[in-house]
Amino acid sequence: MSVTAPQGFSAAGVAAGLKSTGKPDVAVVRNDGPQSSAAAVFTSNRCKANPVLWSEQAIRTGSARAVVINSGGANCYTGPDGFAVTHATAETAGELLGVAPVDVQVCSTGLIGLLNDRDALLGGVADAVAALASDGGPTAAEAIMTTDSVSKQAVVTGEGYTIGGMAKGAGMLAPSLATMLVVLTTDADLTPAECDAALRHATARSFDRLDSDGCQSTNDTVLLMASGASGVKPGAQTFADQLTDLCRDLALQLLADAEGADHEISIEVVGAASEDDALEVGRAVARSALFKTAIYGRDPNWGRILASVGTTGAAFDPADLDVAINGVTVCRNSGLGDDRDQVDLEQRQVHVRIDLKSGDETGTIWTNDLTHAYVHENSAYSS
Amino acid sequence: MSVTAPQGFSAAGVAAGLKSTGKPDVAVVRNDGPQSSAAAVFTSNRCKANPVLWSEQAIRTGSARAVVINSGGANCYTGPDGFAVTHATAETAGELLGVAPVDVQVCSTGLIGLLNDRDALLGGVADAVAALASDGGPTAAEAIMTTDSVSKQAVVTGEGYTIGGMAKGAGMLAPSLATMLVVLTTDADLTPAECDAALRHATARSFDRLDSDGCQSTNDTVLLMASGASGVKPGAQTFADQLTDLCRDLALQLLADAEGADHEISIEVVGAASEDDALEVGRAVARSALFKTAIYGRDPNWGRILASVGTTGAAFDPADLDVAINGVTVCRNSGLGDDRDQVDLEQRQVHVRIDLKSGDETGTIWTNDLTHAYVHENSAYSS
Known part of the structure; x- marks a missing residue:
């Protein structure tokens, strides 16, 4: 209705x-x-x-x-x-x-x-x-x-x-x-x-x-x-x-239902000094073509996530960041974390959790992966 | 040497x-x-x-x-x-x-x-x-x-x-x-x-x-x-x-030699009030996945270009912009221009010229198109 x-x-x-x-x-x-x-x-x-x-x-x-x-x-x-x-x-x-x-x-x-x-x-x-x-x-x-x-x-x-x-x-x-x-x-x-x-x-x-x-x-x-x-x-x-x-x-x-998407990704930023910081970091990651292609490729590539975090003005210590993908902390204290092979990216829902360790604020941005189907839909037809 | x-x-x-x-x-x-x-x-x-x-x-x-x-x-x-x-x-x-x-x-x-x-x-x-x-x-x-x-x-x-x-x-x-x-x-x-x-x-x-x-x-x-x-x-x-x-x-x-690129695109912004304005506009267009997929698809989609220009803070009148692609002014005074079928996008080099009609400054940003090969290279391998 x-x-x-x-x-x-x-x-x-x-x-x-x-x-x-x-x-x-x-x-x-x-x-x-x-x-x-x-x-x-x-x-x-x-x-x-x-x-x-x-x-x-x-x-x-x-x-x-x-x-x-x-x-x-x-x-x-x-x-x-x-x-x-x-x-x-x-x-x-x-x-x-x-x-x-x-x-x-x-x-x-x-x-x-x-x-x-x-x-x-x-x-x-x-x-x-x-x-x-x-x-x-x-x-x-x-x-x-x-x-x-x-x-x-x-x-x-x-x-x-x-x-x-x-x-x-x-x-x-x-x-x-x-x-x-x-x-x-x-x-x-x-x-x-x-x-x-x-x-x-x-x-x-x-x-x-x-x-x-x-x-x-x-x-x-x-x-x-x-x-x-x-x-x-x-x-x-x-x-x-x-x-x-x-x-x-x-x-x-x-x-x-986003064009050509293979995954629905929620980027949750926690430990932020402000909600604005959390959202700025979430948006930067959501805009990274390399992050988005990695998720499409079932690759829990936390390096590409940190590279995006580093482009923001948010409060954080570059040497002390944690990143979890679908519950597996693949990056701990800005270094190697748990075994990345434990991350299951076959399912459509992906949850990325970035801990800035700089406060108590949080924010979530939703995005999709970057796929062949996205390129096809947007190159084959005018819209 | x-x-x-x-x-x-x-x-x-x-x-x-x-x-x-x-x-x-x-x-x-x-x-x-x-x-x-x-x-x-x-x-x-x-x-x-x-x-x-x-x-x-x-x-x-x-x-x-x-x-x-x-x-x-x-x-x-x-x-x-x-x-x-x-x-x-x-x-x-x-x-x-x-x-x-x-x-x-x-x-x-x-x-x-x-x-x-x-x-x-x-x-x-x-x-x-x-x-x-x-x-x-x-x-x-x-x-x-x-x-x-x-x-x-x-x-x-x-x-x-x-x-x-x-x-x-x-x-x-x-x-x-x-x-x-x-x-x-x-x-x-x-x-x-x-x-x-x-x-x-x-x-x-x-x-x-x-x-x-x-x-x-x-x-x-x-x-x-x-x-x-x-x-x-x-x-x-x-x-x-x-x-x-x-x-x-x-x-x-x-x-x-950019990963997977099919076109080398120069985005020249002219008629800008400042060089910073010109570069901001060029960068906004260069970041548009929809523009980049359109070029890959040989589609002179000026609407996607203006949509990117509109996200910037540069000085311009939204109702008076010109866009030329490979020499064809496909958008004139923010409306339909010359026949888009005249635009040849088969060649590797693409020149986009955006006239902001707000000054005498210019600036050029170089980018690539967004292709299946880019998605493949960056989803199939960690890097």
Whole structure:
């Protein structure tokens, strides 16, 4: 059910002909109210797509009645014509739904530089609005897929209210916000400011800790819409934590379906002087092509890990680091540790634990390995 | 001839049994004087190998009479035992050459975490010293190879003096200084301070602009030794420029032989507000796995280039960028430009030109594509 699990939401996904495959490519999620509180976070990439330029302005009202998402073209670097298509999308959806265009968020995903076919897209918006249903979450989740092999949906149940979400993303997955399209819905009673605070708390601890391939998207958007239909006002921290759980669930679904990945790797940094230090170290390791190819090759190569740790500004003693891979401490006190042949890297899940021995803070970054399939997917096809 | 092209140098390379293949693995280059001015730059990785820890201290004298280089083991993260092996290397070479150990620079390359066999290494030092010859440059250049498929040597001739150099490196090639082993020699008459100034000028404009795979080594060293044997004192700027030419020649040889590479890519950034801006943008593009796989796939995907440009802090207008690939302006004013089918990416050399339209400064970063062969080399073997 995902985005339609909470009360007060309807959704649909339709095929508008934007994808050459004929698969579903336009989704609409409507907030039926009574409230329309909303918040969103967007890519921090300075080269932003037209729908991001629109939605960033529109969300300043703190309100969103609907979101229109198309796959089959990112509408990024398509100039004034591209912005006009985004604007027409919001106007068409607003007219059909009886809301102001500014209450319509727009997201696009697909190839950069490709102008979406205006007639096809607007036709898809009309079809999707006509198909809106209170159980339409799964069809919407399917329509936003690009190179995803499965749709990503999740639901968390609170005391008297529900949070739902859907996400897409399989490449250009890296931190600095979002790097994917995500729609989160809830029937909890929340002000726009409460939505914003909870969303920033959640994304900073979930999507922001994902770095599959180091490449930051131009189109990333995470949108939270609250209908208030449950009539329940949750505690701020409770809701933020539940939203974080939901976002982590979706983030790990993205990780599991990342382009060409053979392993899902969690890099846990412990003993850090600060959480920022822990995350900086985790990100540096997650960006190392040599580390990522080693994991693909089932090689517990701790030397490549320490070489990455050494590029950071985090507090640590280069002569006193420990590294464990899947529970085996292969490097102890910056030297040889236990027998590396004990490390089993056949399984898909890999846990790397780096102890900086410089404090009590921790942080985890999730990444994937670098595989032949990744090279193939990203060299054989434009995306 | 490389390092033995200038007067006053002898060199040798021998097989000491450190490499399981039995190939040459220990090189010695001796400065026969009359002068022994020297300067060196080292990796800025905080996780430094034992030979770097030694050589950083030893070079403070501004003098080096010899350098010993072994392949077959990086002697990094080998603890006090590893440092003792490095120290014994300097002592043994110093004794055999009749110079102080502090006048001996030591470099190692190979697998991190592997302690070099002390007896084999010291035996190799003795053999190499015995084999020193004024035409020994090529054998030394061969002995420092690891995954290199060819040795890298270069010579530049000044007015009455000569500069020679050799280098090794095929992976862990990224900026922040050096990321390879390089020995440069000259018979020009230079003080240690003049060596240092010229070396920093040259490396900042050559090796520092190479980013093959984003991975920074723990062992990088670039050493310049001046014998003064020509008796000629060059102009400071003239010498620095000639040394830069030599270093660029060696850097491009490293680029051409990078692990698994199918293309040599120069990313030229023009119209930048500052050289730093130009280099930041070039590095961001060079680090993009999606850009690198696209080039491998002969796909002139300018969207992936702009997505990388957008992650930087450089001055530019996101709506007014031009990108040319091999002479075809595929992106103009941040929109579609000339026909991308005109771009020929079959050849090995690729030139990407990004115009930020924000000033008159320029900068070029060199990188490689990301290929199946890179993944294979770095997943199938430990290094």
